[in-house]
Every structure is written in C-alpha cells, then in structure tokens.
Amino acid sequence: MAEPGGRRRAGDDGRAGGGRRRPGLDGEQVVGAALRIADADGLAAVTVARVAADLGVRAPSLYNHVDGLDGLVRGIALRALGDLEAALSRASVGRSGSAAVRAAADAYRAYALAHPGAYAATQQARPDADPELQAAAQRTTEVLLAVLRDWRLEGDELIHAARAVRSALHGFVVLEADAGFGLPVDRDASFAWLVTMLIGGLDATRDR
Amino acid sequence: MAEPGGRRRAGDDGRAGGGRRRPGLDGEQVVGAALRIADADGLAAVTVARVAADLGVRAPSLYNHVDGLDGLVRGIALRALGDLEAALSRASVGRSGSAAVRAAADAYRAYALAHPGAYAATQQARPDADPELQAAAQRTTEVLLAVLRDWRLEGDELIHAARAVRSALHGFVVLEADAGFGLPVDRDASFAWLVTMLIGGLDATRDR
DNA sequence: CATCTGAACTAATGGTCGTAGTTTAATTCC
DNA sequence: GGAATTAAACTACGACCATTAGTTCAGATG
Numbered sequence: 001m002a003e004p005g006g007r008r009r010a011g012d013d014g015r016a017g018g019g020r021r022r023p024g025l026d027g028e029q030v031v032g033a034a035l036r037i038a039d040a041d042g043l044a045a046v047t048v049a050r051v052a053a054d055l056g057v058r059a060p061s062l063y064n065h066v067d068g069l070d071g072l073v074r075g076i077a078l079r080a081l082g083d084l085e086a087a088l089s090r091a092s093v094g095r096s097g098s099a100a101v102r103a104a105a106d107a108y109r110a111y112a113l114a115h116p117g118a119y120a121a122t123q124q125a126r127p128d129a130d131p132e133l134q135a136a137a138q139r140t141t142e143v144l145l146a147v148l149r150d151w152r153l154e155g156d157e158l159i160h161a162a163r164a165v166r167s168a169l170h171g172f173v174v175l176e177a178d179a180g181f182g183l184p185v186d187r188d189a190s191f192a193w194l195v196t197m198l199i200g201g202l203d204a205t206r207d208r
Numbered sequence: 209m210a211e212p213g214g215r216r217r218a219g220d221d222g223r224a225g226g227g228r229r230r231p232g233l234d235g236e237q238v239v240g241a242a243l244r245i246a247d248a249d250g251l252a253a254v255t256v257a258r259v260a261a262d263l264g265v266r267a268p269s270l271y272n273h274v275d276g277l278d279g280l281v282r283g284i285a286l287r288a289l290g291d292l293e294a295a296l297s298r299a300s301v302g303r304s305g306s307a308a309v310r311a312a313a314d315a316y317r318a319y320a321l322a323h324p325g326a327y328a329a330t331q332q333a334r335p336d337a338d339p340e341l342q343a344a345a346q347r348t349t350e351v352l353l354a355v356l357r358d359w360r361l362e363g364d365e366l367i368h369a370a371r372a373v374r375s376a377l378h379g380f381v382v383l384e385a386d387a388g389f390g391l392p393v394d395r396d397a398s399f400a401w402l403v404t405m406l407i408g409g410l411d412a413t414r415d416r
Numbered sequence: 417c418a419t420c421t422g423a424a425c426t427a428a429t430g431g432t433c434g435t436a437g438t439t440t441a442a443t444t445c446c
Numbered sequence: 447g448g449a450a451t452t453a454a455a456c457t458a459c460g461a462c463c464a465t466t467a468g469t470t471c472a473g474a475t476g
Contacts, residue, residue, distance in 0.1 A: 024423055061424045134390060159393045160401035167402060171379025182342055185367045193368035194375060200412025201405030232454055269455045
C-alpha cells in the first residue's frame, strides 16, 4: 500500500465550489482538527503526527498550512481567546454590577470546562513577539474591564482589579482542570463563593 | 574517547564518608539537578538527557534512581510543595487575621517567582493515584486553612474560602510567570490589590 | 493543450524517552 | 586478604516525535 504519489481526497465534504484553487486542506481545518484533539484527549495529545493522521494526511503536509507544532497551539489559542471573548460578551451584555460579574465568571468557567484543551493552549502559547495573540488576549481582557465599570475605578486601579478578577478565575479553572481540589466538596459552590468574595472585595474598595 | 566501561566519578565532592554503599548518585541529587535546570531554563528544559549530562552521566543511568521523566517532575513537585509549605508556615507564624493572609500571600508569590520551574512542576505532576503527592498538596493547603482561622469559618465554608484564596494566588503567579499581564502596570501593586480584595471579600462574608 | 502553482508525498535527520542486557566498581562476608 | 554479592553505570536498540529537503502530480490558468 501507500503508492508513491498516491493522491488522497482530504476535504471533499462540502465547500468544494469556492474560489480556492484546490480542494485540499487549509489552515482553518488543520487548527480545527487540532482543537478537537486537544479538547478530547488533552493538549499534550496534539502532535503533528496525530493531527495529520486525523486528517488522513502525512505529517509533513501540515507544514503547507501551519507553522509546525507551535503554529498549531498558537492557532488553537487564537481561536480559544476569540470564543472566550464572545462567551464573556454574550454573558455580560445587558447586565451590570455584581450580576454582570457573576454572569461573566460563570461563562468563563463554563468555557474552560467545555474546552479544556483549548483553554490550556491559551496558557502554553507564548505571546512574546506575537502581536496577534497579544491583541486577542487584550480583547478578552477588555470585556472583563467593561464588567467592572460600575465600580467606577480609574487608571491603575482598574487594571489592578481586572488582573485580580482574571487571576482568580484563571486560578480556579486551572486547579479544577488539573484535579487540584482534593476534598470532596462541591466545586460549583466553591466557585460561587469565590465570585462572591471577589464582589465583596470590589465593594470594599469602593467604600474605603 | 569514551572507553567501554569507563567509570566516572560522579559524586566525589563532599559527603563521601557516609554510610552509603556506593559514592555515586542518588535520587536526591538527581532531583536536585533537575530542579536547578527547571528553575534556570524552564520546566520544558528538564529532559532525561539534560539532567544526565549535567550530572556527568549517561541518560539510562538515571533510571537507577528515578522513575523516568515522570519521576523527575514528580520529585521536583514534591520538593516544591514541601518548600512552599515551609515558606508559608514561616511567613504566617506569629501573625493573625489580615496580616497573616498578607504575609502568606507574599511568601507564596515570592516562592513562585524564585522557583518558576519548580512551581510549574506542581502543576504538571498529576496527583491521581499518587498518595504522596496528594499528601504534600494537602499539607500546603492546611497552612492556608490555618491562615484563615480568624474568620471563624466552618465546614464547607472554610474549604470554599481556602480554595478561593488558593485560586487567586495560583492564578496570579501563573499569569505573571507566563507574561500574561500585557500592560506596563506595576505587578507588585496589582498583587497587593488582589490580596486586599481577598481580605475584603473574607470580611464581607463575616458580617453578612 | 501547455504551463505553472502548490499541495501532498517520500526520504532522511536529529531529538526525545524508555528497555534490555552487560560490565564493573564498591561493599560485605568468610 | 580474597571471594561473592549488589547495584550503578554503561552500550546498544527501538519507538516515537518534529522538522527539512527534494520530488511528484493534481488542478487551475492562459
């Protein structure tokens, strides 16, 4: 088997009549396959070989669409940040004050639980010298800043508060994903408590 | 070069007069070398080959002392958790209330900043079916529980509070280590703000 | 139909972890 | 002191992995 030069059909389901010159793979599909693997089997299961196999293609072929393994996790992270931003926006629109914080926090955790591999990719991808990744992270952060509007914080204090909220949410979902909470105590209740504490802390800074 | 069977002296500096049967390596030294590499060049730089090279030994030799790469990061995590617990205890002893929380939080962050690779190992090591690792994590958690004593929380509420504090601290130091804070705002001040928020949140639950 | 672009291929390199089997040094026992 | 035992380090391999170089051919363009 494996005739030399044997051409495989690798993307002939739908969208074959577009303006593209060839019906094969593209970067979107490759990153999509990697994202599915990451969420199903963990980010560590995302290898060039595995993604290629899932797409019915040899490993080197992926380099035509994606910049190696780093490009793969970068692509996952980019998509994850976009989806997370959208989820946060959806949850917080039309709400204000503590209700907005609560809704955004729940959406944040829900995304991380539903897409553990994608969320992990946002940690692993290095934003140094990657403006696109930085911008995506910035957009996500700005949703959190907007959620804090009612506390009327200004300048650095707003940044401090946003960092605090993000740290708390990030820490919780990471510990939860890594099975870091040993005791058999309801995690939903712990998360609600965390959010209540954050809101209490924000209120405390207001009437200080 | 590299005569077959050439014996290397690999641990003849100091402590050669102990009761050990052989002056070669032992698990402590191997994990110690791995820990140094992790803190200096990142946890990803910890490979069996690299640790062996640093010890002046061939890679397979390490398997006499440590259970492969997983054993290496497990060993690092174990030592990190012990050191972290000690640092937290040292910082919080003799203090109470918000002063104790502040001191413990500062010690937590200081450890993570001083030992980024070791701290990362505590995330990567999987505690499933590893009672020793679970116990070490539990001991660290108990210091945090003790720090919260003055808030007189009971039962699940104490667990919720401890998880919240740990999540916040963990999230902050992870984001800080991954260069996750984009904007040029003083990180020390942000951390102090986070701790103030946590204390405010704890107080809010007391007079609720 | 001829040309050309580029997507996928084969082949090869160098890195990783881990195992099997061997050699030999150090210790212990007689 | 010499023999037996223990175990630490070795060489040699195998199975992956990512990545690069060079080749082939399918499909679109003129």
